[in-house]
Amino acid sequence: QKEVEQNSGPLSVPEGAIASLNCTYSDRGSQSFFWYRQYSGKSPELIMSIYSNGDKEDGRFTAQLNKASQYVSLLIRDSQPSDSATYLCAGSGGSNYKLTFGKGTLLTVNP
Amino acid sequence: DVKVTQSSRYLVKRTGEKVFLECVQDMDHENMFWYRQDPGLGLRLIYFSYDVKMKEKGDIPEGYSVSREKKERFSLILESASTNQTSMYLCASRTMNTEAFFGQGTRLTVV
Numbered sequence: 065q066k067e068v069e070q071n072s073g074p075l076s077v078p079e080g081a082i083a084s085l086n087c088t089y090s091d092r093g094s095q096s097f098f099w100y101r102q103y104s105g106k107s108p109e110l111i112m113s114i115y116s117n118g119d120k121e122d123g124r125f126t127a128q129l130n131k132a133s134q135y136v137s138l139l140i141r142d143s144q145p146s147d148s149a150t151y152l153c154a155g156s157g158g159s160n161y162k163l164t165f166g167k168g169t170l171l172t173v174n175p
Numbered sequence: 176d177v178k179v180t181q182s183s184r185y186l187v188k189r190t191g192e193k194v195f196l197e198c199v200q201d202m203d204h205e206n207m208f209w210y211r212q213d214p215g216l217g218l219r220l221i222y223f224s225y226d227v228k229m230k231e232k233g234d235i236p237e238g239y240s241v242s243r244e245k246k247e248r249f250s251l252i253l254e255s256a257s258t259n260q261t262s263m264y265l266c267a268s269r270t271m272n273t274e275a276f277f278g279q280g281t282r283l284t285v286v
Contacts, residue, residue: 095272107277107278110274113274154275161205161225161269161271163269167216167217
């Protein structure tokens, strides 16, 4: 079964620190990767998408993809209390419609 | 903006009832999905559909069925609701290799 695994957490960081969230995947055919943020009681919302090896930056967020190591990460710089949420990693294969999610990592940013 | 709308935010049903959860998307996406989300278990795929009248089982299809008669609408059916189907149900849609967009979720309680 194709799986996506996340470092289980929970993760707690002080305000202003860098939060690092990690994800590994088993399907070498996966081509598209996504990070979602989910606040308690709400539905997931997209933070970042990444399709090729390397880094992709968007404001305080940087996604990193290493297909050789089958590894995806999300860095949040200058973490804010409003970043406190569950972060979900997801992957999808090129010919596979399915989007497979990890179980999520709960991040708490302490003021 | 893509909009995915689920018919109910909260539902309470009795054991043995047939339950319908409706989902409509307005972006002409080919692929639609039903997930359930439970604490500690993450998002688990129940069924997905890649075209009108086409469906595939996900990871936990037992006790559920789906219907997709029109491209924009994907329905999840609980044939005979049971208490272990109490959960948050999330509908999503996407087109190939893009992110999934989620509805607001339906919190179903079976009593």
